[in-house]
Amino acid sequence: MAEDYTVGRVAEIAGVTVRTLHHYDEIGLVRASGRTAAGYRVYELADIERLQQALTYRALGFGLDEIAALIDNPDVDAVGHLLRQRELLVERGGQISAMVAAIDKALEARAMGMQLTPEEQLEVFGTDKVGGEWAEEAEARWGETDAFRESQRRTASYTKADWARLKEEADSGVQGFASAMRDGVGAGSEAGMALAEQHRQFLSRWFYDCDHAMHRSLGESYVADGRFTATFDSVEPGLAAYVRDAIVANATAHGA
Amino acid sequence: MAEDYTVGRVAEIAGVTVRTLHHYDEIGLVRASGRTAAGYRVYELADIERLQQALTYRALGFGLDEIAALIDNPDVDAVGHLLRQRELLVERGGQISAMVAAIDKALEARAMGMQLTPEEQLEVFGTDKVGGEWAEEAEARWGETDAFRESQRRTASYTKADWARLKEEADSGVQGFASAMRDGVGAGSEAGMALAEQHRQFLSRWFYDCDHAMHRSLGESYVADGRFTATFDSVEPGLAAYVRDAIVANATAHGA
DNA sequence: CCTTGACCCTCACGCGACGTGAGGCCTGAT
DNA sequence: ATCAGGCCTCACGTCGCGTGAGGGTCAAGG
Numbered sequence: 001m002a003e004d005y006t007v008g009r010v011a012e013i014a015g016v017t018v019r020t021l022h023h024y025d026e027i028g029l030v031r032a033s034g035r036t037a038a039g040y041r042v043y044e045l046a047d048i049e050r051l052q053q054a055l056t057y058r059a060l061g062f063g064l065d066e067i068a069a070l071i072d073n074p075d076v077d078a079v080g081h082l083l084r085q086r087e088l089l090v091e092r093g094g095q096i097s098a099m100v101a102a103i104d105k106a107l108e109a110r111a112m113g114m115q116l117t118p119e120e121q122l123e124v125f126g127t128d129k130v131g132g133e134w135a136e137e138a139e140a141r142w143g144e145t146d147a148f149r150e151s152q153r154r155t156a157s158y159t160k161a162d163w164a165r166l167k168e169e170a171d172s173g174v175q176g177f178a179s180a181m182r183d184g185v186g187a188g189s190e191a192g193m194a195l196a197e198q199h200r201q202f203l204s205r206w207f208y209d210c211d212h213a214m215h216r217s218l219g220e221s222y223v224a225d226g227r228f229t230a231t232f233d234s235v236e237p238g239l240a241a242y243v244r245d246a247i248v249a250n251a252t253a254h255g256a
Numbered sequence: 257m258a259e260d261y262t263v264g265r266v267a268e269i270a271g272v273t274v275r276t277l278h279h280y281d282e283i284g285l286v287r288a289s290g291r292t293a294a295g296y297r298v299y300e301l302a303d304i305e306r307l308q309q310a311l312t313y314r315a316l317g318f319g320l321d322e323i324a325a326l327i328d329n330p331d332v333d334a335v336g337h338l339l340r341q342r343e344l345l346v347e348r349g350g351q352i353s354a355m356v357a358a359i360d361k362a363l364e365a366r367a368m369g370m371q372l373t374p375e376e377q378l379e380v381f382g383t384d385k386v387g388g389e390w391a392e393e394a395e396a397r398w399g400e401t402d403a404f405r406e407s408q409r410r411t412a413s414y415t416k417a418d419w420a421r422l423k424e425e426a427d428s429g430v431q432g433f434a435s436a437m438r439d440g441v442g443a444g445s446e447a448g449m450a451l452a453e454q455h456r457q458f459l460s461r462w463f464y465d466c467d468h469a470m471h472r473s474l475g476e477s478y479v480a481d482g483r484f485t486a487t488f489d490s491v492e493p494g495l496a497a498y499v500r501d502a503i504v505a506n507a508t509a510h511g512a
Numbered sequence: 513c514c515t516t517g518a519c520c521c522t523c524a525c526g527c528g529a530c531g532t533g534a535g536g537c538c539t540g541a542t
Numbered sequence: 543a544t545c546a547g548g549c550c551t552c553a554c555g556t557c558g559c560g561t562g563a564g565g566g567t568c569a570a571g572g
Contacts, residue, residue, distance in 0.1 A: 005374065008519060013374060015381040018520085023559060038567055040520055048374040055381055056355070064558070079366055079423050086359045087416045089352055096349045099312070103342045110335055118261065118269060118304040125271040125311055160343045167335050264548060274549085279530060294538055296549055320529070 005043040007032070014051060021051075029068050030054055049078065056085045060092065099124050104155045107163055108207065111170040112218075115227040147214065151207040166206050173199055177243050178236045187245035196243075196250035212256035219247030261299040263288070270307060277307075285324050286310055305334065312341045316348065355380050360411045363419055364463065367426040368474075371483040403470065407463040422462050429455055433499050434492045443501035452499075452506035468512035475503030 011018045024030040025041065030051045032041035043051075050071060057067045071081065102124040109116050158166070176195050185191050196215075203210040203218075210218070222228045222244045232240035267274045280286040281297065286307045288297035299307075306327060313323045327337065358380040365372050414422070432451050441447050452471075459466040459474075466474070478484045478496045488496035 006519080010374075013381075014378045017560080019559065019561085022522090027558095036520095036567095038520075039522090040567080045371070045374060048377060052377045052381075055378075056359075059355070079363065082359050082363050082366075083416055083419055083423075086356060086363075086419070089356050089359070090416075093349060093352045093356070096345055096352065099315070100342060100345050100349070103312075103338050103345070107335065107338050107342075110338075115301070118266075118301060121305060121308045122270045122311075125269075125308075160339055160346075163339055163342070167339075262549080273531080275530065275532085278551090283529095292538095292549095294549080295551095296538080 003044050004034075005048065007041045007043065010043045010048060010051070014048075014055060016055070024051075024054070024064075027064060027068075029064055053078070053081050053085075056081075056089075060085070060088050101152075101156065104158070105152070107167075108151060108155050110231075111166055112203070112207070113174070113222065113228055113231045114225075115230055117227070147208040147210070150209070154207065169202055169206075173202055174232070174235055174239075177246070178239055181236060181239060181242045187242050188249035192246040193250040193253055196246040199243075199247070200250070212251040212254045215247055216251035216256055219244040219251070222247075259300050260290075261304065263297045263299070266299045266304060266307070270304075270311060272311070280307075280310070280320075283320060283324075285320055309334070309337050309341075312337075316341070316344050357408075357412065360414070361408070363423075364407060364411050366487075367422055368459070368463070369426075369430070369478065369484055369487045370481075371486055373483070403464040403466070406465070410463065425458055425462075429458055430488070430491055430495075433502070434495055437492060437495060437498045443498050444505035448502040449506040449509055452502040455499075455503070456506070468507040468510045471503055472507035472512060475500040475507070478503075 007018050007021050011021055021030070021032075021041075025032055030047060032043050033047050034042035034044070036042060053071050054064075054067050057070060058064070062070070070076075076084070106116055106121065109120075173195075176198070180191060180195060181187075196219075200210055200212070200215045203215070222232060222240045229240040232243060261269075263274050263277050267277055277286070277288075277297075281288055286303060288299050289303050290298035290300070292298060309327050310320075310323050313326060314320070318326070326332075332340070362372055362377065365376075429451070432454070436447060436451060437443075452475075456466055456468070456471045459471070478488060478500045485496040488499060
């Protein structure tokens with residue numbers, strides 16, 4: 001039973017610096033339970049177990065004094081700590097999932113040509129608005145709620161590579177509209193409608209099943225809603241209106 | 257379009273303090289793009305978008321100067337940042353899962369009466385031992401690899417409540433052995449064997465299907481392996497041997 | 513036996529990312 | 543006119559270590 005470890009050894013297997021262990025020793029958070037004749041710190045199993053507890057709590061963001069209070073609490077044994085840490089970790093995992101979801105939402109919005117409001121962008125950080133009015137706002141904003149939910153469901157499983165590919169497609173779509181407009185191609189012409197149709201299919205492939213009627217109403221909002229307009233017009237002034245016209249013409253041609 | 261926000265408002269929706277925004281302004285990480293006549297900071301959409309990027313990177317553990325370098329990089333646009341952040345978040349999620357798995361392993365080991373070695377306890381923190389010899393060691397240590405894997409598989413889905421219940425059962429089992437020993441109950445008596453059988457069924461219910469032969473070899477290791485012995489004997493000296501005897505008697509009585 | 517290189521020790525100052533007042537101006541509602 | 547509540551700028555304090563400086567210790571090899 002090799003019970004004894006030097007600070008360097010402990011630091012190595014714990015993934016911290018020797019200085020950190022010195023510090024913990026100084027403040028009494030994790031003391032080396034012994035010293036050699038030469039004054040070298042000697043860590044034993046119990047010390048390392050304590051270190052493990054401390055590091056786990058640290059990873060969860062606790063301050064060192066809080067950690068000391070936690071693990072010195074005589075009402076909680078080692079297993080109790082493991083259970084609590086497990087719970088906190090699972091919670092942290094949930095927060096991370098929430099952040100990923102928020103990023104997905106932002107990516108999705110951008111790909112569809114929409115700017116999120118500040119509240120929406122920062123949603124995941126502060127702001128636990130009780131959720132009532134908040135949800136209402138969101139619903140009113142996104143209009144087609146079913147479509148949006150479907151979209152959320154699908155994008156949840158996209159990987160980084162998927163998103164990158166999606167971005168490329170979205171960008172090239174916007175560029176297609178922009179260059180058509182610059183070249184004087186009529187929005188209602190065959191070419192314009194082809195671009196619109198391509199856009200509709202792009203949406204259907206990546207987000208939700210977008211029929212011509214839905215596409216038309218989305219197109220309308222490109223000029224009606226400033227948050228869309230800003231995005232398109234920052235690429236090329238007047239582009240939002242141009243895209244809307246192409247979409248409307250295409251929808252009409254398809255009987256919607 | 258309410259484009260303008262005061263520091264207090266931004267702080268509120270972002271979940272940070274005003275002081276933090278002042279700090280970011282001072283060091284130039286996130287500047288308020290304007291001031292009122294009275295000198296009040298005025299934040300616009302672009303500032304808040306930048307803040308969102310910064311906070312996400314901060315949540316991932318980057319230093320403020322690194323963050324500045326990242327988001328000032330002209331080769332990466334907003335979507336690029338979102339993609340990178342998504343990737344990093346997913347990675348962090350993986351680390352958290354790993355820590356939960358490590359805790360489960362520790363809980364499992366404790367419930368079975370085993371002390372983990374320091375290396376095992378701290379496994380998740382530093383120590384990326386390439387995994388070769390490491391895995392070998394682990395296999396040699398746990399013996400019944402199939403059983404252990406099964407056990408890992410099952411415990412992965414346990415909740416905190418499950419673990420708490422498991423702990424209670426495990427504790428009461430050990431206490432049962434301890435009090436029987438104190439009361440002079442023979443390890444090979446009917447009562448002793450009943451406790452052993454109960455222990456076997458406890459293992460089978462929570463960890464892996466433990467037949468009498470496996471149970472016997474586990475019992476043997478309670479005295480042969482110091483890491484088991486320590487746990488039992490810390491409850492009551494000689495308990496490890498007592499438990500082993502009861503288990504062996506019970507296994508023999510069941511034809512193993 | 514002596515040297516060399518890898519560890520170990522104790523000061524002690526420095527730093528990043530804010531926290532925490534102190535002292536004073538701005539502004540909207542009563 | 544006043545008064546609460548929010549904003550401003552210093553400026554020092556704190557926490558969790560990083561980073562030398564200066565100096566012993568220990569196992570291995572010449």
